[in-house]
Amino acid sequence: TLESSQTLTTKNMNSYLLVLSGALVFFMQAGFAMLCAGSVRRKNTQNTMLKNLLDACGAAVAFFFVGYAFAFGGDRVSGGGPSDPNRTGSTFLGAEQFVGTGDIDLPFYFFQYTFTAASVTIVAGTLAERCQMAAYLCYSFFLTGFIYPVVAHAGWSNYGFLSPANSNPLLGIGMIDFSGSGIVHLTGGTTALYATYILGSRRGRFYDATTGRPLDVPKPFPGHSVSLQMLGSFILWFGWFGFNPGTALLLVDNPYQAEIGALCAVNTFLASSAGCISALVIKMFLRHRQTGEFSFDLVAAMNGALTGLVSITAGCATVEPWAAIIVGLVGGALYLGASDLLIKCKIDDAVDAVPVHGVGGIWGLLSVGLLSAPERVRQAYGTNEHPGFFYSLSEGHSDASLLGCQVLGTLFICGWTLVTMLPFFLWLNFMGWFRCESVQELVGLDIAYNLGASHHGDAFKGEDEDVKE
Amino acid sequence: TLESSQTLTTKNMNSYLLVLSGALVFFMQAGFAMLCAGSVRRKNTQNTMLKNLLDACGAAVAFFFVGYAFAFGGDRVSGGGPSDPNRTGSTFLGAEQFVGTGDIDLPFYFFQYTFTAASVTIVAGTLAERCQMAAYLCYSFFLTGFIYPVVAHAGWSNYGFLSPANSNPLLGIGMIDFSGSGIVHLTGGTTALYATYILGSRRGRFYDATTGRPLDVPKPFPGHSVSLQMLGSFILWFGWFGFNPGTALLLVDNPYQAEIGALCAVNTFLASSAGCISALVIKMFLRHRQTGEFSFDLVAAMNGALTGLVSITAGCATVEPWAAIIVGLVGGALYLGASDLLIKCKIDDAVDAVPVHGVGGIWGLLSVGLLSAPERVRQAYGTNEHPGFFYSLSEGHSDASLLGCQVLGTLFICGWTLVTMLPFFLWLNFMGWFRCESVQELVGLDIAYNLGASHHGDAFKGEDEDVKE
């Protein structure tokens, strides 16, 4: 009949668009790999990219066996209500549909896999140049198989205690994290922070490589190829247009689906651009105060754009375009501050993933609580009772329900990763499995683990000054 | 009801496909960045890519604040007729919907932003290796905020004097520039020409770096990485499948939409391939005559393909596949001729953007006037009264209305950029803000502006022969 044919067309369309959006998100793996490869010294290129590659592959296996089941098992994944009208309330974990069994919504399955893979690989760059392969693989499986699914379940599942799709959402609204500033990026970013804190800084970065005395000025370890960094950043940016608008495809019965998807795209380009400009300009003026000269810091600009992207990911469906620009501007500034703070604390992050994904993720969650427009919240979540705090203030109320949910969500994600990942990394470290040996770090992990140098004919010719120490 | 559900599905589909197509067009920024990075000497890599990055970000801001309003403010953007039945005629500029206000068609908004960003970044490569950052940023804002919107308004808005969507189109048909050979590429290409003419050639390219005497043979400044050039070209090519077929998504009530979109894709791959082969083969024979040996010029082949892509962009919806091959073949030949001519005129274009986007853009506009098939014009524009000139001739008429519109459009774009950009660049130059200092050019703009070299451990080791002068 015409009606069934109509339903079929709609289903086909949603399904295919979700597959294509997921493909864009998958391509972000290439972005992370190129960004990491360009950000490390040449002698560690292979090793870093291998971690990115294995994140994608390990995430697939972990997701198939347990990750999906823990995150979304038993859910009615598309649409707003719980799968079983008799089943309500919150659970800590899903526990159905292991190893791809049961009636799985395949496009959703694919799309969620790509998110899992994105979350885990955020950490790869932070730990670059000094982490043992085996330890990294353990971390990778642990995060994708258990830690991330718990967060995704809490925030997105119909039975998650933070989820707005819960039949009885937290504070009447739940945490709004539309595409995962918190669930995907903060989970990765905060894990990266704990990991690098335990792992320690790269040899010679903050402490003299021979005497171990703190350096007056941290030694910069610039990446070996800005072109690859730039390429990686642009690939990530491109993939984000699958990440954010793609999520709107999950709102299958929502009449505003098309508008929400397009709003996500518009907010995404505005916030990233604002973040880029903000980081570049602030950095320029800071440098000018220090040196008296204006200079342009390309890496700051790139990371500012990425922080803008991370920041808008939570609120891309619920803030207005002008607010997206504010989210981006603040995100770019926060990135610079956080990056400096890390260096002052002598915490070594080879790609600045903690400032970008961690701090950007927190700001993303909070900005939703401040700036979500009532009408946009209503379109995406079906209620406009709890808008962003500034909107509430401007109407003479002071409804901080949404902001409260966002704060609770932030604390949950930071706390959950703290109580699980911190002991895990401490244990790895205690066993001596976490950090590679000093000599391996000196010659480079490519030679130590990967049987050779990345750029043949180059690596032994003293082009990396570090080798000559 | 079934009907509203049907309407909704169609709307959702169009909206999402436009977002995905726009994402592909956005990814062209990465293509431009890689192409430019590979085409310059290593010492200028960062600086060049930063310009590409800031083009994307600056375009976003300018587009949001004023660009969209100037180009399409007040338009009914989807479909064929003017928004207000009582409002007809032409305007020079739109003047509504500044800063994202008003009832904006968000997918269209996103798609148009990506076009703006593409137009502005064409110039980055041409000016590489010698242009001051501040001057470039001024140019970038000026073009995206005002110059390009005027052209887009004229050619695509319902109130544009060249637009076929005008209620009373020029010569009864208007200028057909389906995806923007003229509006996007020629605007960028012709601006690049004026800019490089004022800016002057790179030090040592046509004149001896010390004495200033003209060189007998221009010194080639080959790019530092053909791999990056190739990657950039392929990314652009890929993005073009969002650029051309994506535009057909704007024909929302057109029953031939799907066919037009697919025709755009087919014509795109045929013209680019023909352009590549044409440029490669002609160059091979020219070299053979000069040197007696056959050799293959990869850069000519790549730029031939890009010129084919630019050339077919205007007519992708209105020429037959066989004609697309002709458009590409001629485009590749014109590229070679224009590239040689520029060198003879001692005009220095670091990435050959003027021959590719400028000359390719002109040929694209004119080829529509010559080769547009009546039936294809009817499907895309609703009238077949004014086909391409060759079709008219073959039917015994000599209707040059369409060709006339194309010529007028070409003149308008070249003239408009001439009267605005030329004085602007002259002023920049007069103030001493345009060209960087000689010593900056010598050490490379990465060190001059960007605090360091792109490839650490390389840049100071004399790999760039220029440094040793």
Added chain:
Amino acid sequence: TLESSQTLTTKNMNSYLLVLSGALVFFMQAGFAMLCAGSVRRKNTQNTMLKNLLDACGAAVAFFFVGYAFAFGGDRVSGGGPSDPNRTGSTFLGAEQFVGTGDIDLPFYFFQYTFTAASVTIVAGTLAERCQMAAYLCYSFFLTGFIYPVVAHAGWSNYGFLSPANSNPLLGIGMIDFSGSGIVHLTGGTTALYATYILGSRRGRFYDATTGRPLDVPKPFPGHSVSLQMLGSFILWFGWFGFNPGTALLLVDNPYQAEIGALCAVNTFLASSAGCISALVIKMFLRHRQTGEFSFDLVAAMNGALTGLVSITAGCATVEPWAAIIVGLVGGALYLGASDLLIKCKIDDAVDAVPVHGVGGIWGLLSVGLLSAPERVRQAYGTNEHPGFFYSLSEGHSDASLLGCQVLGTLFICGWTLVTMLPFFLWLNFMGWFRCESVQELVGLDIAYNLGASHHGDAFKGEDEDVKE
């Protein structure tokens, strides 16, 4: 009417999604180019990429003039039945719709072009660093214009003798090669094998470059950039999400279309991940037995992932997700074995395309015969009478019809390319047109054919140890 509007929406959707999927497949050209560029020594980078570029362009021309007509001319391309109810049976070649004439289904046309281009460029890497340009171009035209179309006609056309869409399919079912493990990849892979066998190994690879005596240990010729190899692999992976799910868009009247498309995406990520892990782990243990140390081989991991992708391409629509993992695991292992075997046979494959595409292609075809689930076969092909052999066994039957078709298809593809390409390469070789001169190989093909080195300032500085021999 509502019905026609509904039909139009469905058609538009299918058409556009096919164009976007085709664009992803086209982007695989960039993946091949980067993979090949990174896998060769620096002195051959340009030359290798030029071959990739010309494959894409030559394929376009050959496809337009004759390729499409030979492969699908006269077919009703969308849906299941033959175009003319009175016309049944099998033909060797199509012979209608040359040079784009006739009533062409344009989205299908574009999509099939991208497949042709993928097939031909598989060979480029294998022959890298020693093949003459002219010979390569001859091969490229011959394969895309004739050899590949015959295979595509046999396997996918309504009149192909192997095609399940044939009105009277082979053994009642025909060969199931959903997206082309055999038709695209095996055709390329087996051609690569014959070509490299005739062409001989690179100078110094298996035989001493001066004396010609066999080396005790083959000399590894590692690629000059692992970053480019990685980038290429990820781009290919990304493109595969157009390759496999995109093919399901051809099932226009199939009510399971959406589910099949998503299954293809899920199977694709599972098989590739399994292939990557399998190749990496097995290689690690083999190396451990040989050297006593664990090490991680990034190139093996990448090629394992690619082999997983090739292997699942035939069965992505007909095997369950758990079976996709098995397909990938076996694929990764077969890759390693085949790669070692080639080296033992002193057959030189610069990018391991024969193990990846050839052996992966064979395993892909056979795995369909073993592991296809009856219900999945029914959904995609309308009959579940002949499932995979293991399913048949588990139900107490031993129906090897499907497996038989797969074996016959494998033999046909290997045999057809053998009887056509082998004489062709022998003839090229006999005429002295195939292999470049020894001195050209020594200095590198970039200088020999392409007028210069790929990385200016590097190539003559002895960074490629080979130059110093």
